[in-house]
Amino acid sequence: MTDHALASVDPKIAKQILLEEERQHRTLRLIPSENYAFPAVMEACGSVLNNKYSEGYAGKRYYEGQQHIDVVEKLACQRLKKLFGVDHANVQPYSGSPANLAVYFAFLKPGDTVMGLGLPSGGHLTHGWGVSITGAYFNAVQYGVRESDHRIDFDEVAKLAKEHKPKLIFCGTTAYARTVEFDRFAEIARDVGAILAADIAHISGLVAGGAHPTPVGHADIITSTTHKTFRGPRGGMIMCTKEHKKAIDRAVFPGLQGGPHNGTTAGIAIAARLASKPEFRTYAANVVSNAKHLADELMSQGITLVTGGTDNHLVLCDLRSCNVPGKVAAQALDRAGIVCNYNSVPFDTRKPFDPSGIRIGTPALTTRGMGKSEMVQLARWMNEVIRAPDDVGVTDRIRGEVEALCDSFPVPR
Numbered sequence: 001m002t003d004h005a006l007a008s009v010d011p012k013i014a015k016q017i018l019l020e021e022e023r024q025h026r027t028l029r030l031i032p033s034e035n036y037a038f039p040a041v042m043e044a045c046g047s048v049l050n051n052k053y054s055e056g057y058a059g060k061r062y063y064e065g066q067q068h069i070d071v072v073e074k075l076a077c078q079r080l081k082k083l084f085g086v087d088h089a090n091v092q093p094y095s096g097s098p099a100n101l102a103v104y105f106a107f108l109k110p111g112d113t114v115m116g117l118g119l120p121s122g123g124h125l126t127h128g129w130g131v132s133i134t135g136a137y138f139n140a141v142q143y144g145v146r147e148s149d150h151r152i153d154f155d156e157v158a159k160l161a162k163e164h165k166p167k168l169i170f171c172g173t174t175a176y177a178r179t180v181e182f183d184r185f186a187e188i189a190r191d192v193g194a195i196l197a198a199d200i201a202h203i204s205g206l207v208a209g210g211a212h213p214t215p216v217g218h219a220d221i222i223t224s225t226t227h228k229t230f231r232g233p234r235g236g237m238i239m240c241t242k243e244h245k246k247a248i249d250r251a252v253f254p255g256l257q258g259g260p261h262n263g264t265t266a267g268i269a270i271a272a273r274l275a276s277k278p279e280f281r282t283y284a285a286n287v288v289s290n291a292k293h294l295a296d297e298l299m300s301q302g303i304t305l306v307t308g309g310t311d312n313h314l315v316l317c318d319l320r321s322c323n324v325p326g327k328v329a330a331q332a333l334d335r336a337g338i339v340c341n342y343n344s345v346p347f348d349t350r351k352p353f354d355p356s357g358i359r360i361g362t363p364a365l366t367t368r369g370m371g372k373s374e375m376v377q378l379a380r381w382m383n384e385v386i387r388a389p390d391d392v393g394v395t396d397r398i399r400g401e402v403e404a405l406c407d408s409f410p411v412p413r
């Protein structure tokens, strides 16, 4: 058996995996789209389910030998339907972006009009941004946030919708610290006869755990990743009303994909089961309260936050008043063991590859069991690094303190 072990088959890759495991343990993970998947999910992803082809859906496959795969996929769908309270769930999208593309393929022809939140305002590439296939092959109209308070401008959304008559409206965000008001989007979509797709990639764990309002009852289609706040495998899912079941299923397979990733499907089933437990509701609430504590302490250190705080798991820092570009800050923080990403802020005058902000979030640290006192400490460390990004003395000292903290909050395994 040992002869087949990764370390002897490919020591170079084995070493990097080991080092990455160590890095994930010894640093504070603040990237809001990242998390530590449930260990049981990791086990399913590395299982024999990897070795099976299952094109089609349970009971209607194009390959034989589906006795066990069908059970797994049905369980995943049933659990999601119950957890979110939806009519239908498709767990086959390979990730969040293909899930969204399947929605376009289900309802639009090339050149048809779609509306989505622009990338600089916190939207995702797949909501019609120019460099994405969704902006290149469709007529994408982008709405934004208000200049005064950086919140989604519903007057603009309504005006653009009336003017452009989109067939599809996307709502949902990737760098927005406030509650997404699905009810208001639904009203606008209804008025112009558009299909409303809510992309809850970042917040599906919060929605499942009752810490963010649900799009169910407002959106026709709900898409999500499964690996962010949901703590499942890297994957995607689409949920919808009965009416759209057929269109969505056909768009995913055979429209866009071949065989589903069955290990991932099992991982989604496991995550859905664990997300239905009372502990997960506590987790989701703690993610949000940790983000609020982190935001409050950053502000009291004098750091400007976009929208002046947060309602969810995410905080967007505008570092212009600190005179430090986002990238410089993110790289210095990384040297101190605090890992985040640089990010544009609304109406940013700097380029996307060298923007004015950093984006942080609490899903992963909350998974490790951290709470208010750790958030306060973290904000103070961040402030010190941001004020002196080139001071190796500061980054080295904080790196040592970060590692000591990490040892008290081991990653789940």
Ligand SMILES: *Cc1c(COP(=O)(O)O)cnc(C)c1O
Residues within 6 Å of the ligand: 033, 095, 096, 097, 098, 100, 123, 124, 126, 172, 173, 174, 199, 200, 201, 202, 225, 235
């Ligand atoms: C992360 C994200 C996606 C894309 O997910 P991938 O799995 O990276 O393809 C889509 N939409 C939103 C809003 C996201 O945040």
